[in-house]
Amino acid sequence: MTSDDLQHIRASTGWRQHRTEVIRLAGGTVVVKGQRPARAAGGAGALSLLASLTGLSLVKPAPAPGGTDGQAIEVGRLVALRAAGLLAPQVLHVDPEFFVMEFLAGPNMAQAMEDEPAQALLLWQQGLQALLALHAQGQYLSQAFARNFILSPQGVAAIDFEDDPVQAMPLLHAQARDWLLYLQSTVWLLPADTRPAAQAAWQDTIVTESSAVTAALRAAVGRLAWMRRLPSSRKPWGRDIISAQAAAAFLHAWARSSNTRQPS
16 A cells, blocks of 8 residues: 555544545555454343353354454454455555455345345355355354355455454354354345255255364254244344344254254
């Protein structure tokens, strides 16, 4: 980046007010991300809800120190993903108050699934394959929610790494957590008539995951089973409740199917 680029960024107020700003520079469009304050205990919305309802350590919010430490975590995770050959925004510059990364055009997974229900199953399957490829390289995400997957022309890219789950749990648990959060944030967006096909696609995918990660995920499913009986109507219950219900029902069906196929 040129000195003029950095001067332009430092003079901007957008990233200071909103923490993230898309800026057009002479050499192209970039994303500027300012530092955030430390996240209070019990933060992270849906994660805290899931943790409190289930007691699962897999979904407890990881420490998010904010400030320079938080920025260092995010920059480090983005660099690690790219070094592993995975699609993630390239870090272009690191400053004491912010960092600059490549802008990846495209909607996030949640937006795309809601806006294009006829394509929702296909998009969802792309997310499954992206997570599987990431885990195969020994990597993991921060919060594997649909909103943090960008459907770029180059493929599915992950963003938002302000905390590091392996600071709070083993790698295999962090990877199992990725699946839980992805399913919690996406299954409810699948049209009802596509869910049998989604279940089949999920079963074909998860059998190729490592046995240790699958075992950790399977162990978590029992703690989630009761949540399948939560309300499934968005009004008046809200998104967090119905998304948890949909994921729990989906995983319960997987667990029952897997048990049925196992020899007695």
